[in-house]
Amino acid sequence: MLAPLVVVKMLWAAALVLAYIVLCVAVYWQYRRRHSPVMVAPKTWLIAYATQTGYAHHLAQHTAKTLRLAGLSVQELPLAQLTAAMLQQAEQLLLIVSTYGNGEAPDSARLFVRRVMAQALPLTGLRYGLLALGSRHYPQFCAFGGELDAWLQTQGAQAYFDYIRVDNSDKQAISLWGNAIAECTHCQNVMPDAWQQSAFSSWIIQSQELLNPNSLGAPVYYLQLTPVNPSHETWQAGDLIQLHINDQQPLRDYSIANVTSDHIALLVRLQYRPEGGYGLGSGLLTQSALGTEVALRIRHNPSFHIANNQHRPLILIANGIGLAGVLAHLRQRVLQASARPCWLIFGERQRAVDYFCQQELEQYQSQGLLARVDVVFSRDGESLRYVQDVLMAQASELQQWLTQDAAIYVCGSLQGMAQAVDDALKDIIGQQQLDMLSQEGRYQRDVY
Ligand SMILES: Cc1cc2nc3c(=O)[nH]c(=O)nc-3n(C[C@H](O)[C@H](O)[C@H](O)COP(=O)(O)OP(=O)(O)OC[C@H]3O[C@@H](n4cnc5c(N)ncnc54)[C@H](O)[C@@H]3O)c2cc1C
Ligand SMILES: Cc1cc2nc3c(=O)[nH]c(=O)nc-3n(C[C@H](O)[C@H](O)[C@H](O)COP(=O)(O)O)c2cc1C
Structure with missing residues (x-):
């Protein structure tokens, strides 16, 4: 048995060691904060946007321009580039995000959701305003905006105003956003009526x-x-x-x-x-x-442009009328001097009647632009019925194309096709590599 005095001494020693460790961690944390590169200058308005078809980007550009004209310091960036460290440094943040798929974040922001929003971050020094774009046509109206708002609140960030939801570019909601940012930035000349998209x-x-x-x-x-x-x-x-x-x-x-x-x-x-x-x-x-x-x-x-993939081989995946987006890329490649080869994977119902634009596609094949074509029909009784089945059956070919720096483009239906293709790609190359492709702009989708 230890004497009571020895126990007390041991407890004291343990408490002292613990206090010392806490002090060291605090000093190290302060050091890290002070010596980490400054990514957000003090008093800067960060404007982050997440977009699929460009509207959130359009509004972010106008918001940024308006604040800059008023002499404010502004840093505008896609949400995908907003890191946890930047969020902790920032003091004032404006967010414009759309909702896509079935109430999800746009493709470009998927990594932000998995990497940043999965963390608990102390953001008590942050104030923010949020504009959520969506459409009441979808059951999960502005769901991603709502999720982002809830996450920020949970981390202790303070909203300047209740987040604003926009139904299909509704002018009244955009006007509310104009008033709200005028108030929180103390900017006089916010005129969202002039932020129209191009005319018809x-x-x-x-x-x-x-x-x-x-x-x-x-x-x-x-x-x-x-x-x-x-x-x-x-x-x-x-x-x-x-x-x-x-x-x-x-x-x-x-x-x-x-x-x-x-x-x-x-x-x-x-x-x-x-x-x-x-x-x-x-x-x-x-x-x-x-x-x-x-x-x-x-x-x-x-999000469906060729951008940095101009000199890469392309894996083009489409079903039904999704062929439209793929045709545009093939036709663009025809005009390009030294086009790298493409692999087309196209799905429809019956070869005899649903092989749209067959002649043109066969011509690209004979010219070598289409190095590989897999056309599958779901009602012809073949073993491979859907485009995702082709991917699974050709997994090693897919890997080989990706090793040769290929980019993947998916166009067509969200229900049934896009999710199944996404799952097949995850099965074949893993979530991490798919994320990396997405980050490099080598996994692009136009799905609806
Ligand atoms: C990015 C994208 C690309 C597309 N590309 C093609 C394509 O290349 N070829 C093709 O045939 N179709 C394409 N579509 C589908 C097309 O936009 C229409 O949804 C489709 O033609 C049906 O519309 P409709 O007016 O004929 O049918 P309707 O029966 O009149 O519309 C269907 C229902 O959906 C509602 N609705 C339809 N579209 C929208 C919308 N955009 N926002 C909110 N509510 C809506 C209507 O109010 C109605 O309730 C694409 C859709 C998207 C989002
Ligand atoms: C395929 C598709 C899925 C969509 N899903 C949703 C949704 O689940 N909830 C919602 O509120 N809006 C949804 N929308 C509507 C968009 O959020 C809306 O059109 C928005 O203005 C697009 O902004 P962006 O161009 O910045 O991406 C969807 C739009 C498309 C094309």
């Missing part, structure tokens, strides 16, 4: 070719439209058009399938409304008489 112009429907007569699926048309007035619009592979139906209806997006600027080519699947009649957008485009004028604008879609 009139285009004439020149042709509507039915691509899949007798298909089990809904009709798909190849459309060509020319501008009423000489157009100065420019676009590149990956961009979309936004079709204006009327002021009450949200705009409809369609992937542009070509890159020459004399006309716009689209692949449109005619939709039927449950209550009867055609879908408003697809009906207008495919069932109107030739010569009909429609109002549209180009929506630049950086």
Whole structure:
């Protein structure tokens, strides 16, 4: 048995050692804070955005420009580049984020969610304002914005105002954002009415070719439209058009399938409304008489551009009308002097009727632009039915293409295809490598 005095002494010694360790950790922490590189200058307004189709970026640019004109120090960056250390240094943060998929973060912010939002960070020194972009058309309205707001609150950050939700670029909500940032930044000239996206112009429907007569699926048309007035619009592979139906209806997006600027080519699947009649957008485009004028604008879609992948081999994966986005990239490659090869993986229902643009694709194959083509049909009784089945069956080929620096582009349906492709890629190369590809811009998606 130890004497009570010895026990007390031992307890004291232990307490002293513990206090010493705590002191050392605190000193080290202070040292780390002081000597870590300054990533956010004091009093700077950080403006971070997460976007899929560019609207959040557009608003971030206007917000940043407005604050800079008022003489404030501003640092604007994609959410993907915002690190935990920067969040801890920052004092004032404005966030503009959209929601994508099924209530998720846009692709470019997936890593931020997994790496930063998975942590507990003391952010009591941070104040922030948040604009969440979304659409009430989706059940999880502005879900990612809400998640980000809740996470910031949990870390002790203080909101300047309740986060603002925007339904499909609703002007009133954008105006609220203008007022809110004017108040928290003490900026006078915030005029969100002037932050309009580009105007609509009139285009004439020149042709509507039915691509899949007798298909089990809904009709798909190849459309060509020319501008009423000489157009100065420019676009590149990956961009979309936004079709204006009327002021009450949200705009409809369609992937542009070509890159020459004399006309716009689209692949449109005619939709039927449950209550009867055609879908408003697809009906207008495919069932109107030739010569009909429609109002549209180009929506630049950086998350599906070629960007740094211009000199890389491409693995192009599409189902159905997703072929539009893939065609645009192939057609862009044709114009490129020394194009690296592409691998097309395309899925539809029946080879006899649903192999859209077969002639053109076979031509690219014979020219060597398409080094490999895997076309699969889900209703022909073959063993490989879907594009994700091709990936699994060709796992080592995929690895080889990736070793040769290939980039992956996925275009088509979110339900059923995009998630299954994502899962197959994770199975084959692992989450970490997929994250890395995403970070390097080598995994791009235009899925809806
Ligand atoms: C990025 C992107 C690219 C696309 N590319 C193509 C393509 O290349 N080819 C193609 O055929 N289709 C494409 N679509 C689908 C297309 O935008 C339309 O959703 C589709 O044509 C059905 O619209 P509709 O007006 O014909 O049908 P409707 O039956 O009139 O619309 C379906 C329902 O959805 C609502 N709705 C439709 N679109 C939207 C929207 N954008 N926001 C909010 N609510 C909406 C309508 O109010 C209605 O309730 C794409 C969609 C996205 C998001
Ligand atoms: C495929 C797809 C999925 C979407 N999913 C959601 C969603 O789950 N919840 C939501 O509120 N908005 C959703 N939206 C709407 C977008 O958030 C909205 O269009 C936003 O303005 C896009 O901003 P961005 O261009 O910055 O990405 C979705 C849009 C698309 C194209």
